[in-house]
Structure formats: C-alpha cells, structure tokens
Amino acid sequence: MNDRLSARPTRRALVGTALGHALEWYDWGIYAIFVPFFSTRFFDPHDKVSAVLSSLAVFAVGFAARPIGGLVVGRFADRVGRKPMMLATVAGMAAGSLVIGLCPTYATLGAGASAILVLARIVQGLATGGELPSAQTYLAEYAPRRRRGLWSSVIYIASVGGNTVGVLLGLLLSVLLSESAMASFGWRIPFIVGGVLGAGTLWIRRSLAESATFTAEREERPRLWQEVLRHRRQAVQVVGMSVGLTVVYYAWVIAAPAYAISTMHVNADAALLAGVLSSLVLIGVLPAWGALSDRVGRRPVLLVSTLGTAVSLFPLQAMIDGSAWRLGVAMAVAMVFIGAGVSILPAAYAEMFPTHIRTVGLAVPYSIAVAAFGGTAPYLQTWMGATAGRAAFTGYVVLLLVVSAMTVLTLPETRGMSLTATGNHGDDTEGIEREAA
Known part of the structure; x- marks a missing residue:
C-alpha cells in the first residue's frame, strides 16, 4: 500500500482529530x-465536604460508562468506519456539557438536579469511552509508520491543550468574578463554552476522509468475541500499561490544581496558574518524546516514563507544602516523566492490534482501566489525603506505575511496524519485530 496515499496525515485530519480529543479533556x-x-x-449546600465528595463520585460514575461506550463505539468504528463514530462521540460530549451548563440547581429541583448531572456525565462517559480509541486509531492509521510516535503525540498535546484552556478559563473567571458570582453563575460558563466548541468540532470532523487503512480492509470483519478472545493477551497488556499512567495523569495533570485549592488551601488563582505553566511544559516535551521513540523504540521511552515517575513522586510530593510556586515546580518536573509515556501510548496501542479489531480491541480494556483507576483517582486522592495522609495516595500511584512498567517489559518492540493486515497479526511477534527493524 502506498504510504503517500494511506498513511500521510492531512492538516484537516490532524486538526479534526486534535480538536475532538481536546474537547474530551476540556x-x-x-x-x-x-x-x-x-x-x-447540585448537592446539599449545608454539607460542603459531602457535596464535593458527591460531585467527585459523579465524576467516577461518568468513567464507569466508558467501557460500554468503548465497546459500542469501538465495535461500530471497526465495522462502519472511524469517521462516523468520531462524529457521534463529539456530539455526545458537547450535549452533555451543554446540559450541565444549563441545568437547574439543587435549590430549584432538589435531587432532580443531582440526577440530571449524573445522566449528563453518563452521556459524556459513553461518548468519551469511544472517542479516545477512535481518534487514536484514526490518527495512527494516517501517520507515516516511521514517524508514528511523533504523530501520536498530537493526541495528548490536544488533551493537555484542552485541559489547559479549561484551566485558563477558570483562572480568568476567578479573577473577573467574585466568589459568590462564581458559585452563582460563573461555573456555568465553561460548560456552555464546551457545548459551543463541540458544535464547531462537529462541523470540522464532518469533512474528514475515512482512514485509508480501514477502507482497504473493509471486507475483513471476523466475529467480534472470537477476535477479542484471540487477542486477550493484548487486552490485559492494555490494562496493565494504562493503570499507572492513567492515575498519575489524572492526579497530577488534571486534578492537581483543584486538589490544591480544596484540600491544601492554596490560593485559587495561583494554583490554576501553576497548572497552566506545568501544562505548557508537558506540551513542550510530548513531541520530543514521541520523536525519540521513533528512533530508539517504544519500550525504552515507556520505561523511562513509568519508572522515572515512580521514583520521583515522593520527593515531588514533599516539595508541596501549600505554596503555589512549589506546586508549579513539582508539577513541571512530573510532566517531563509523565510526558514520555502518554506521548506514545496512542502509537503503542494501535500497534498491538490488527485493523479489524484495532478500535474495539483497545476501547474495551482501556475504558475498563480508566473507569476503575482514572475515574476514582480524584476521589481517592481527596479521601486518602483526609483519612491517611497524602503519602498513602502517592504510594498507591507508585504501585500502579510499577505494574505498568512490568507490563511494558512483556511487550514486543513495535517501532516502525506496518498497520496493514500483512504487517500486524497481533500475536505475530516475529513479524512485528521484522517490520520494526
């Protein structure tokens, strides 16, 4: 197959994929x-701690819907195409965000407001369960195979960018609005903005071309569960690779500013600014790590990420003592190691499965790992910090990172392999390594 026709990403494909993924993380x-x-x-205002914990529990509920979304969307993505499912996932994410932004409060609807919040998060969970594997698969199939690691970094550049836009918006609103105004209506603004951004992304994605790799192998559609069982080893490896990097990503990239504000009583503006600056560090290192993996291989870079992060977490935690600048420095150092892993996960995942099961083969185990570990990370971080101290949660993260590192050691090296049917048969380790050579 001609790489220039089937593997070279177009600007529209890159932008459309990136914007949708940025919306997910936003x-x-x-x-x-x-x-x-x-x-x-959304919850009883007379018990603020309980309200925060209930809101974080709803955060986890959204994650619980991800495996179902991953199964349904992933299956259709492998049967009817990547593009239609990438449209559906953006629509679901945008709708959920808009509903939250416009939802009546607990004072108006009582428990009904809580129920609407839960339903909106479930819709978003179903959508995002299919968004990541669909987008990762689409981009990996477009990328030149010798530069797939570099191109895969676009996924997390987009995700960090989307999250950073959210943080900047939060910082801007906290500066412009009083605390009472933020609690009254300011919090609605970012969710409504998310709905508008989703509509724009939907318009861009509608003109994307279908993945040429998928189109070329459209007729090869074996039975789903037969293929899932055949690739069960890869499914277990996806879970093992994901648990450590997922939890540390959510704890240090996504939830750290909110945790610092609510639990460590760091000034809100300063904590959000620290989050923005550290995210810029992460965006800067992602393409560098991706390009390095195209030269030295996926396994060495993944090991640097998992083991380097595990070794550094306790010293970095000791740096944070309620000071915003210490929080920013600790987060920035963590980003260097975290970035090594997340930059190339899209490429590594895609290289584990053949085309006809590439999306759903990743979606189901990945969504299970994210739901079980990522979705509960902010809740556990808050709960463990309050009951057993911050060190308990850090130890939990380090343990999961060790699990991920051990899983990486079981992977064949897949740098530069072909994603066509002749280049990837899942269990054909010899063929994979020959392609990578």
Whole structure:
C-alpha cells in the first residue's frame, strides 16, 4: 500500500482529530477544576465536604460508562468506519456539557438536579469511552509508520491543550468574578463554552476522509468475541500499561490544581496558574518524546516514563507544602516523566492490534482501566489525603506505575511496524519485530 496515499496525515485530519480529543479533556478537566464552585449547586449546600465528595463520585460514575461506550463505539468504528463514530462521540460530549451548563440547581429541583448531572456525565462517559480509541486509531492509521510516535503525540498535546484552556478559563473567571458570582453563575460558563466548541468540532470532523487503512480492509470483519478472545493477551497488556499512567495523569495533570485549592488551601488563582505553566511544559516535551521513540523504540521511552515517575513522586510530593510556586515546580518536573509515556501510548496501542479489531480491541480494556483507576483517582486522592495522609495516595500511584512498567517489559518492540493486515497479526511477534527493524 502506498504510504503517500494511506498513511500521510492531512492538516484537516490532524486538526479534526486534535480538536475532538481536546474537547474530551476540556470537558473532563473543567468538571474537576470547577467542583469547588458548583458542588453545592447540585448537592446539599449545608454539607460542603459531602457535596464535593458527591460531585467527585459523579465524576467516577461518568468513567464507569466508558467501557460500554468503548465497546459500542469501538465495535461500530471497526465495522462502519472511524469517521462516523468520531462524529457521534463529539456530539455526545458537547450535549452533555451543554446540559450541565444549563441545568437547574439543587435549590430549584432538589435531587432532580443531582440526577440530571449524573445522566449528563453518563452521556459524556459513553461518548468519551469511544472517542479516545477512535481518534487514536484514526490518527495512527494516517501517520507515516516511521514517524508514528511523533504523530501520536498530537493526541495528548490536544488533551493537555484542552485541559489547559479549561484551566485558563477558570483562572480568568476567578479573577473577573467574585466568589459568590462564581458559585452563582460563573461555573456555568465553561460548560456552555464546551457545548459551543463541540458544535464547531462537529462541523470540522464532518469533512474528514475515512482512514485509508480501514477502507482497504473493509471486507475483513471476523466475529467480534472470537477476535477479542484471540487477542486477550493484548487486552490485559492494555490494562496493565494504562493503570499507572492513567492515575498519575489524572492526579497530577488534571486534578492537581483543584486538589490544591480544596484540600491544601492554596490560593485559587495561583494554583490554576501553576497548572497552566506545568501544562505548557508537558506540551513542550510530548513531541520530543514521541520523536525519540521513533528512533530508539517504544519500550525504552515507556520505561523511562513509568519508572522515572515512580521514583520521583515522593520527593515531588514533599516539595508541596501549600505554596503555589512549589506546586508549579513539582508539577513541571512530573510532566517531563509523565510526558514520555502518554506521548506514545496512542502509537503503542494501535500497534498491538490488527485493523479489524484495532478500535474495539483497545476501547474495551482501556475504558475498563480508566473507569476503575482514572475515574476514582480524584476521589481517592481527596479521601486518602483526609483519612491517611497524602503519602498513602502517592504510594498507591507508585504501585500502579510499577505494574505498568512490568507490563511494558512483556511487550514486543513495535517501532516502525506496518498497520496493514500483512504487517500486524497481533500475536505475530516475529513479524512485528521484522517490520520494526
């Protein structure tokens, strides 16, 4: 197959993929960031701690819907195409965000407001469960195979960018609005903005071309569960690779500013600014790590990420003592190691499965891992910090990172392999390594 026709990404494909993925992380990020401001608007305002914990529990409920979304969307993406499902996921994310932004409060509807929040998060969970594997697969199939690691970094550049936009919006609103105004209506603004951004992304994605790799192998559609069982080893490896990097990503990239504000009582403006600056560091290192993996391989870079982060977490935690600048420095150092792993996960995942099961093969185990570990990370971070101290949660994260590192050691090296049917048969380790050579 001609690489110039099937693998070279177009500008529209890159922009459309990136914007949708940025929207996913914008939506999830603003929820975590604005919990301190809207929690008492959806739950009993007389118990603020309980309201925050309830809001974080709803955050986890949204994640619980991801495996279902991953299964349904992933299956259709492997049967009817990547593009239609990428349209559906953006529509779901935008709709959920808009509903939250316009939802009546607990004072108006009582428990009904809580129920609407839960339903909106479930819709977003279903959508995002299919967004990540669909977008990652689409981009990986477009990328030149010798530069797939570099191109895969676009996924997390977009995700960090989307989250950073949410943080900046939070910072701007906290500066312009009083605390009472933020609690009254300011928290609605980022969710309404998310709905508008989703509509724009939907318009861009509608003109994307279908993945040429998928189109070329459209007729090869074996039975789903037969293929899932055949690739069960890869499914377990996806879970193992994901648990550590997912939890540390949510704890340090997404939820750290909100945790610092609500639990460590760091000044809100300063904590959000620290989050923005550290995110810029992460965006800067992502393409560098991706390009390095195209030269030295996926496994070495993934090991640097998992083991480097594990070793550094306790010293970085000790730096944070309620000071915003210490928070920013600690987050920035963590981003260097975290970036090594997340920059190339899209490429590594895509290289584990053949085309006819590439989306759903990733979607289901990845969504299970994210739901079980990522979705509960902010809640556990708050709960463990309050009951056993911050070190308990850090130890939990380090343990999961070790699990991810051990999983990486079981992977074949897939740098530069072909994603066509002749280049990837899942269990054909010898063929994979020959393609990578």
